[in-house]
Amino acid sequence: METTAVKQYTFKDFASDQEVRWCPGCDDYVILRSMQKALPEMGLKKEDVVFISGIGCSSRFPYYMDTYGMHGIHGRAPAIATGVKLANPKLSVWVITGDGDAMAIGGNHFIHVIRRNLDLNIVLFNNEIYGLTKGQFSPTSLVGQKTKSSPYGNTQPPFQPGELAIGSQARFFARIGGNNPKDMTDIFIEAEKFKGTSLIEVLQNCVIFNDGCYTKYTDKDVKEDQQIFLEHGKPMIFGKNRDKGLVLNGLKLEVVTIGENGITQEDLLVHNAKEKDPTLHQMLVRLQYPLATGIIRSYDDVTLEEREDALTAQVKSNSKFRKTDDLFFSGETYEIR
Amino acid sequence: MTPVILLTDGYIANGSAPWKIKSIDDMPEIKNNIIKEKKPNWHPYDRDEKTLARTWAIPGTPGLEHRIGGLEKDKVTGNVSYVPENHEYMTKIRAEKIKRVENCIPEIKPEYAQEGDLLVIGWGGTYGTLHSAVKQLYDEYGYKNVGYAHFNYINPLPKNTKELLSKYKKILVCELNNGQFANVLRMNFTGIEFLQFNKIQGLPFGNTELVQKFKQLID
Ligand SMILES: Cc1ncc(C[n+]2csc(CCOP(=O)(O)OP(=O)(O)O)c2C)c(N)n1
Numbered sequence: 158m159e160t161t162a163v164k165q166y167t168f169k170d171f172a173s174d175q176e177v178r179w180c181p182g183c184d185d186y187v188i189l190r191s192m193q194k195a196l197p198e199m200g201l202k203k204e205d206v207v208f209i210s211g212i213g214c215s216s217r218f219p220y221y222m223d224t225y226g227m228h229g230i231h232g233r234a235p236a237i238a239t240g241v242k243l244a245n246p247k248l249s250v251w252v253i254t255g256d257g258d259a260m261a262i263g264g265n266h267f268i269h270v271i272r273r274n275l276d277l278n279i280v281l282f283n284n285e286i287y288g289l290t291k292g293q294f295s296p297t298s299l300v301g302q303k304t305k306s307s308p309y310g311n312t313q314p315p316f317q318p319g320e321l322a323i324g325s326q327a328r329f330f331a332r333i334g335g336n337n338p339k340d341m342t343d344i345f346i347e348a349e350k351f352k353g354t355s356l357i358e359v360l361q362n363c364v365i366f367n368d369g370c371y372t373k374y375t376d377k378d379v380k381e382d383q384q385i386f387l388e389h390g391k392p393m394i395f396g397k398n399r400d401k402g403l404v405l406n407g408l409k410l411e412v413v414t415i416g417e418n419g420i421t422q423e424d425l426l427v428h429n430a431k432e433k434d435p436t437l438h439q440m441l442v443r444l445q446y447p448l449a450t451g452i453i454r455s456y457d458d459v460t461l462e463e464r465e466d467a468l469t470a471q472v473k474s475n476s477k478f479r480k481t482d483d484l485f486f487s488g489e490t491y492e493i494r
Numbered sequence: 495m496t497p498v499i500l501l502t503d504g505y506i507a508n509g510s511a512p513w514k515i516k517s518i519d520d521m522p523e524i525k526n527n528i529i530k531e532k533k534p535n536w537h538p539y540d541r542d543e544k545t546l547a548r549t550w551a552i553p554g555t556p557g558l559e560h561r562i563g564g565l566e567k568d569k570v571t572g573n574v575s576y577v578p579e580n581h582e583y584m585t586k587i588r589a590e591k592i593k594r595v596e597n598c599i600p601e602i603k604p605e606y607a608q609e610g611d612l613l614v615i616g617w618g619g620t621y622g623t624l625h626s627a628v629k630q631l632y633d634e635y636g637y638k639n640v641g642y643a644h645f646n647y648i649n650p651l652p653k654n655t656k657e658l659l660s661k662y663k664k665i666l667v668c669e670l671n672n673g674q675f676a677n678v679l680r681m682n683f684t685g686i687e688f689l690q691f692n693k694i695q696g697l698p699f700g701n702t703e704l705v706q707k708f709k710q711l712i713d
């Protein structure tokens with residue numbers, strides 16, 4: 158990305174003049190503001206930033222950003238974004254999607270865009286519900302969850318977006334509470350820096366159709382005890398008193414207390430987000446207590462653009478086709494006179 | 495930026511024909527409406543007076559940042575608009591833009607009789623069978639009152655379609671379906687009777703059945 162002679166922006170430069178149509182109190186506002194605050198820190202030119210969304214409450218996001226944007230087709234933002242990025246690789250392309258958009262109708266696009274590792278950023282607004290269509294269960298709704306389309310409780314086990322993503326070879330996966338704008342802003346900046354597809358799952362509260370779905374993890378009083386905020390190179394420590402941590406016991410993560418049973422901080426696992434082997438990252442993603450947040454995985458790998466460029470250069474240097482006509486008139490063509 | 499839907503069928507897909515390959519130099523230039531730099535008073539939804547096409551500002555162009563998408567947009571600014579009158583206006587102008595494509599496509603020219611008792615109409619992969627049946631009637635059996643029109647454009651229709659239809663006493667629309675194009679024609683040209691000949695067996699028309707049907711309508 159070009160960083161020279163970039164104008165200094167403030168968050169206001171990224172706010173469009175459009176009336177925001179989300180319900181008052183929706184976490185989507187937090188995500189919007191965090192993004193508007195993160196962008197000036199990224200050293201990008203405004204015209205090089207593009208937001209591509211699918212359909213849903215979350216997908217209205219591009220209208221509220223004063224950048225290029227496209228409110229796309231349900232579940233198809235990754236396809237559109239791929240085209241935008243390949244057409245002009247210097248752009249910073251952001252996919253905005255919801256749990257339904259990304260994992261129900263767009264499930265196929267979602268796993269494949271992650272697998273390919275194009276340099277894109279995906280922000281997944283996970284409210285465990287279809288918000289826009291007024292509260293039907295989604296692929297992340299919990300078993301037993303009562304919704305408009307599961308009045309007696311949902312019977313379908315949910316996806317963990319991180320588990321699905323890492324299973325699809327995600328190189329960058331972060332998770333953050335929808336009420337934590339500060340860390341969210343930092344994560345957006347890190348995601349932009351990362352070369353490859355970055356997925357950020359925001360635990361987004363929908364005040365209307367699924368209110369409180371994350372309170373047991375994200376409420377002020379409990380969040381330090383219920384979440385472990387992971388930082389690369391730092392011990393896996395959490396708790397109000399910073400006395401809890403994670404160790405590996407056989408093939409399971411285990412919560413231990415520093416000072417009990419001879420445990421010291423030295424015994425705790427140290428977070429290595431850059432590890433290629435995703436085993437531990439998968440375990441962290443699946444953990445229910447504490448809930449892992451922060452950048453869980455950030456493994457540098459070859460991007461799709463790099464592979465494409467290398468292949469193009471190689472084929473070009475050996476190819477007998479120098480111009481389009483060479484290709485047109487090659488193969489089994491003949492002339493009728 | 496007008497969506498084009500190309501209709502094709504199994505017969506075209508599986509058929510083969512010699513094809514003169516053009517050099518890229520002989521092909522018409524593809525022109526676009528990309529706007530490269532900021533102009534005073536530019537709006538994303540400004541339209542060309544003649545074609546109603548909009549300019550196209552692509553990501554990476556300074557100062558032209560805007561948003562597009564499926565929600566209805568204000569006719570000038572391109573911002574999301576919930577104004578009822580604006581929606582009506584936009585619906586009509588989009589239809590009008592497609593209608594004006596008729597200025598860019600060729601007029602329809604019938605083969606064989608230029609006017610007369612029967613006009614056979616076809617579209618898509620039925621050209622070969624319909625054409626040879628009409629040719630046979632015209633050349634071999636001396637029916638100089640049968641014409642054939644094959645439509646390559648369905649929406650918009652060629653500009654002179656109505657004029658063409660008025661030149662024949664009977665019109666027979668032959669389709670390998672239950673009559674979709676006949677219905678399109680009925681919708682566009684009320685007061686004209688469209689007879690149908692349909693076959694929906696996953697098989698092409700046969701020459702004998704066509705010739706028999708055409709004769710039956712003129713004899
Ligand atoms: C092709 C298509 N199918 C269905 C819909 C209806 N629809 C609109 S939004 C939506 C679900 C959105 O859920 P999610 O992605 O979780 O977004 P949220 O509204 O919760 O932010 C559905 C099913 C649609 N607009 N288009």
Ligand code: SF4
Nearest residue numbers: 180183214288363364
């Ligand atoms: S329905 Fe839910 S997700 Fe949608 S805007 Fe309202 S609170 Fe937010």
Ligand SMILES: [Mg+2]
Nearest residue numbers: 255256286288
């Ligand atoms: Mg949702």
